[in-house]
Amino acid sequence: MTDNHHYHDHDHHHDNELDPFAARVKALETILTEKGLIDPAAIDAIVETYEHKVGPRNGARVVAKAWAEPDFAEWLARDATAAIASLGYTGRQGEHMQAVFNTPDTHNLVVCTLCSCYPWTVLGVPPVWYKAPPYRSQAVINPRGVLAEFGLKLPEDTRIRVWDSTAELRYMVVPMRPVETEGLSEDELARLVTRDSMIGTGLPLRPGSLGPGALWPPEADPGAGI
């Protein structure tokens, strides 16, 4: 679907070991290792963390708990950093969290127009499109056009609230709980929460429609919270 897209072309033509940029990164790692400035095993540990431990399943658990427990939702609205930390999700690019709640009248959308600020502790590292110029340029001026690209069409009178992450606050969207989810457990609710629904470029799944985008069941260690 993205074959004609410049930024994706660019990523994919780096996608082999003979690529000059792959060689450049390898050279840099070699120099730093030879100089004792980095330990390749530390690099492995960082990669392992963000590839397999810290990701949007964390955020899905936060949202599911907020749906299930009004007291937790209130805490999340008042002090998101502490409420999220109570589930074990703390650290880099999640030091100062703010949760913003969708309502029947208002849809929230998160962007970083200046770089790639993103709540890593609950969503992991950002997807390519979040960091690329098309999204960063258009989210603040034409959010409905952006949402349409994600297949999300909101009623015209739904207010759109865009949060540009220009400082050190990191935003996560708490989408509205889907209908017909009474009686579902927190784990079952978490399965309905997609990454994009926590950025604002999507909505949660409906029960019975689990498919692409579902974050559950987890493929990796569900207990990891760093």
Next chain:
Amino acid sequence: MNGPHDLGGQMGFGPVAPETDEPVFHADWERRALGVTLASGTLGAWTIDESRHARESLHPATYYSASYYEIWIRALEALLERHGFVSADELAAGHRIWPGVTPKRVLHPADVAGVLARGGPCNRAVEAAPKFAAGGRVRTINEHPEGHTRLPRYARGKLGLIEAVREGFVFPDTNAHAKGEAPQHVYTVSFDGRELWGQGADPALTVSIDAWESYLEPV
């Protein structure tokens, strides 16, 4: 600076083109790029603000044709050179040639989990009371500094509403240039879509930024 990174409201970059079921990394070098960038940050020689400024200081033609990990690596090379850890001839050779400076610390594999779980909080106590209160009207300044700033161009000289008074935070405009943390109160300031984009704006749009106190003037 009015650099290539300041993208809000720009046009012509084409569709967002979200990728279905994209992997966390698209190539192995991206894994190494993330790890090397984070590990180098723990050397203690530069701040996150200086590293952001290094990225936005890339030539616009480079910035716009690079993937984000490529932007990170190009900026990292510049930071490592600036702080004396590596030299241009080493980057060209791909091997150590000179001893280089000694870092404050080197990230040990056993410390990775703790370092990432602690993060780097940048809230700071500010003695002065906040100048503005929630619900107040403000205008953003219209300044175009050559150095680092986090006030995007599309939100300069605009009338906004203080939605929330946040904590004090390290001021990036000084901290990026080794001029101190100089913390200030931060405010979430919201703007009506028409204030930013004129009469053609989506009538149901509100955009907010997080602004340091010196970005704001009373009205």
